[in-house]
Amino acid sequence: MAILSLAFKSLFNRRYTAGLILISIALSVSLLLAVERLRVESRNSFAHTISGTDLVVGARSGSINLLLYSIFRIGDATNNISWKSYQKFAEHDLVKWTIPISLGDSHKGYRVMGTNQDYFRYYKYGHKKSLTLNQGQPFKQVYQAVLGQEVARKLGYQVGEKIVIAHGAGKTSFTRHDDKPFEVVGILEPTGTPVDRTVHVPLEGIEAIHKDWIAGRQVAGLQISAEEALEKNLTPKVITAFLVGLKSKIATFRIQREINDYRKEPLLAILPGVALQQLWDMMGVAENALLVVTVLVVFVGLIGMLTVMLAGLNERRREMAILRSVGARPGHILLLVTGESLLLSLLGIALGLLLLYTGLLLGQPAIESRYGLHLPIGIPALREWIILGLIGTSSLIIGLIPGYRAYRYSLSDGMSMRI
Amino acid sequence: MPQTAAILLKDLRFGWRKNLPEVLHIPELEVPRGERIFIGGASGSGKSTLLALLAGVNLPTRGEVTVLGETINRLSGARRDHFRSDHIGFVFQLFNLIPYLSVLENVTLPCRFSQLRRQKATESGGDLHSEAMRLLTHLDMAHESLIHRPVTELSVGQQQRVATARALIGAPEIIIADEPTSALDSDMRQAFLRLLFQECDETGSTLLFVSHDRQLASLFERHIALDELNQADQEGR
Ligand SMILES: Nc1ncnc2c1ncn2[C@@H]1O[C@H](COP(=O)(O)OP(=O)(O)OP(=O)(O)O)[C@@H](O)[C@H]1O
Ligand SMILES: [Mg+2]
Numbered sequence: 001m002a003i004l005s006l007a008f009k010s011l012f013n014r015r016y017t018a019g020l021i022l023i024s025i026a027l028s029v030s031l032l033l034a035v036e037r038l039r040v041e042s043r044n045s046f047a048h049t050i051s052g053t054d055l056v057v058g059a060r061s062g063s064i065n066l067l068l069y070s071i072f073r074i075g076d077a078t079n080n081i082s083w084k085s086y087q088k089f090a091e092h093d094l095v096k097w098t099i100p101i102s103l104g105d106s107h108k109g110y111r112v113m114g115t116n117q118d119y120f121r122y123y124k125y126g127h128k129k130s131l132t133l134n135q136g137q138p139f140k141q142v143y144q145a146v147l148g149q150e151v152a153r154k155l156g157y158q159v160g161e162k163i164v165i166a167h168g169a170g171k172t173s174f175t176r177h178d179d180k181p182f183e184v185v186g187i188l189e190p191t192g193t194p195v196d197r198t199v200h201v202p203l204e205g206i207e208a209i210h211k212d213w214i215a216g217r218q219v220a221g222l223q224i225s226a227e228e229a230l231e232k233n234l235t236p237k238v239i240t241a242f243l244v245g246l247k248s249k250i251a252t253f254r255i256q257r258e259i260n261d262y263r264k265e266p267l268l269a270i271l272p273g274v275a276l277q278q279l280w281d282m283m284g285v286a287e288n289a290l291l292v293v294t295v296l297v298v299f300v301g302l303i304g305m306l307t308v309m310l311a312g313l314n315e316r317r318r319e320m321a322i323l324r325s326v327g328a329r330p331g332h333i334l335l336l337v338t339g340e341s342l343l344l345s346l347l348g349i350a351l352g353l354l355l356l357y358t359g360l361l362l363g364q365p366a367i368e369s370r371y372g373l374h375l376p377i378g379i380p381a382l383r384e385w386i387i388l389g390l391i392g393t394s395s396l397i398i399g400l401i402p403g404y405r406a407y408r409y410s411l412s413d414g415m416s417m418r419i
Numbered sequence: 420m421p422q423t424a425a426i427l428l429k430d431l432r433f434g435w436r437k438n439l440p441e442v443l444h445i446p447e448l449e450v451p452r453g454e455r456i457f458i459g460g461a462s463g464s465g466k467s468t469l470l471a472l473l474a475g476v477n478l479p480t481r482g483e484v485t486v487l488g489e490t491i492n493r494l495s496g497a498r499r500d501h502f503r504s505d506h507i508g509f510v511f512q513l514f515n516l517i518p519y520l521s522v523l524e525n526v527t528l529p530c531r532f533s534q535l536r537r538q539k540a541t542e543s544g545g546d547l548h549s550e551a552m553r554l555l556t557h558l559d560m561a562h563e564s565l566i567h568r569p570v571t572e573l574s575v576g577q578q579q580r581v582a583t584a585r586a587l588i589g590a591p592e593i594i595i596a597d598e599p600t601s602a603l604d605s606d607m608r609q610a611f612l613r614l615l616f617q618e619c620d621e622t623g624s625t626l627l628f629v630s631h632d633r634q635l636a637s638l639f640e641r642h643i644a645l646d647e648l649n650q651a652d653q654e655g656r
Pocket of ligand 1: 412416436460462465468
């Protein structure tokens with residue numbers, strides 16, 4: 001105890017250098033913890049991009065591909081599925097609900113998704129959270145649209161805005177359905193999922209704007225006005241994918257097999273949870289790289305401490321000799337020098353935690369409202385305690401290096417004064 | 420209580436390393452308690468080495484070092500360190516103080532390592548702090564302006580007086596001073612010695628005083644020339 005108070009005073013005496021080391025350790029510790037917290041939370045929120053949905057069904061391709069275009073609005077479907085097949089499974093005895101999804105168009109770079117009212121009723125994300133509207137209401141008529149939060153915020157749209165849908169997914173698509181604008185009737189709350197970046201319209205709306213289109217091109221001379229289109233049969237012939245909720249989870253694999261074995265059309269049904277996990281694992285490399293970099297940053301901080309401690313040691317041989325003369329044992333010298341490093345890194349860890357929580361308190365609301373990512377401010381999780389423990393242990397091991405050198409010095413010097 | 424000698428050396432031999440020649444060979448030396456001894460000798464003659472052996476920081480290659488009746492070369496390392504902190508106070512030539520401790524913390528430093536000296540100091544002064552102040556007052560170092568100054572800002576003479584208070588606190592039986600005056604001018608030297616003698620007399624401590632300065636020798640009761648006492652091969656040194 002006496003020795004630790006000496007260590008503290010010795011550090012305080014070198015408070016400028018010690019302070020700089022302290023800051024570098026604190027910054028690296030808070031960086032590491034922040035990255036860890038972001039990683040865990042983004043994994044969590046990613047795994048909960050969609051919830052409550054038992055199966056995602058699309059044309060047969062890869063399961064990741066299906067997940068990417070149906071849920072994440074990334075890439076395109078290789079094929080559509082027929083309305084008939086959709087109807088068959090929508091009316092299946094074991095199926096509680098379905099949500100049809102029709103993709104292919106866009107608005108200023110944001111994907112447009114055709115669906116129906118069931119989307120607002122059954123679609124869930126996060127921990128079984130339903131979609132809620134921040135403004136307005138769900139669409140009821142053909143030429144109405146509901147915007148995801150980011151679409152409305154980035155483009156500055158309010159309820160009542162008229163928007164034009166472009167054909168295809170590009171940001172600068174030249175072919176636009178400008179004869180049939182949609183009125184924004186609702187804006188959703190932020191979800192932190194791809195829903196935020198989606199323009200939702202009724203399936204009938206998608207059908208209507210394509211009435212005068214055949215095979216992806218507008219047919220010359222076959223102009224059908226917005227009003228005329230409403231007269232026609234707007235039941236789609238094809239959709240891109242659909243989501244399935246079952247009456248009982250037990251039936252999941254049975255229905256999945258039934259869909260995958262469907263004779264009339266090659267379909268693929270996937271369990272979204274499993275596919276999400278696969279997708280995350282694919283991205284795990286980047287995630288780990290980030291973690292490795294921040295671990296290295298902490299390591300660099302500790303090496304900085306080692307350098308300063310070792311550099312100062314030779315000048316302190318006289319101090320060690322004095323301590324020996326008043327009865328300090330070589331073990332005390334070891335404890336003194338190692339204790340200094342340990343004290344420094346423990347203070348660094350404490351300061352790092354302080355920085356982390358200050359950052360979280362300041363940044364949490366902004367991150368939540370912009371990215372829908374909720375960063376908890378609770379006490380460190382087990383993994384974080386382990387990380388802190390590992391930092392503490394490595395600083396102890398690193399601190400033993402100058403400690404051991406001082407110990408050797410004090411054995412060989414004894415009381416003889418060397419400068 | 421039969422008074423054992425303060426220091427008793429028997430056939431002491433010491434070399435720093437196996438392959439290096441012997442530095443010290445002292446067939447016999449006895450120092451009674453309470454005596455003030457001057458140890459002289461040329462530079463490199465082994466004076467500091469002898470003190471390190473008496474302090475139990477280094478061990479003789481052969482022979483016995485008996486301090487206050489305790490043959491310290493037979494003690495374990497921990498016991499020797501303990502013995503030293505309990506019974507011996509040190510003053511060195513220069514830079515005696517721990518730079519990051521205050522004047523008072525430097526003076527009371529031995530009490531951090533020795534329960535015995537802490538106890539004796541507390542008994543004498545009421546508490547550690549006042550005992551340290553008492554010693555500093557004797558050494559004319561108790562001015563407010565001095566004791567609150569960082570020790571690195573004290574003059575050499577002032578530092579030596581603080582170091583002396585540290586050696587004296589808790590009344591150790593033996594005070595070892597290794598050239599404590601060589602950085603002082605001759606007036607200061609005299610004053611310093613007077614203070615040191617006075618304090619040693621008060622506590623009845625045995626004083627071992629090492630110096631090159633033969634002029635000082637006359638002030639001591641006994642005078643040892645290490646060059647004559649030391650039988651080690653002269654070429655080795
Ligand atoms: N730690 C050490 N390791 C090896 N040799 C040492 C060590 N300390 C001292 N010596 C050697 O031991 C011999 C005696 O040294 P010592 O320091 O005891 O001399 P001294 O009489 O105190 O000299 P001075 O008056 O200059 O202080 C010298 O030859 C010195 O080189
Ligand atoms: Mg010497």
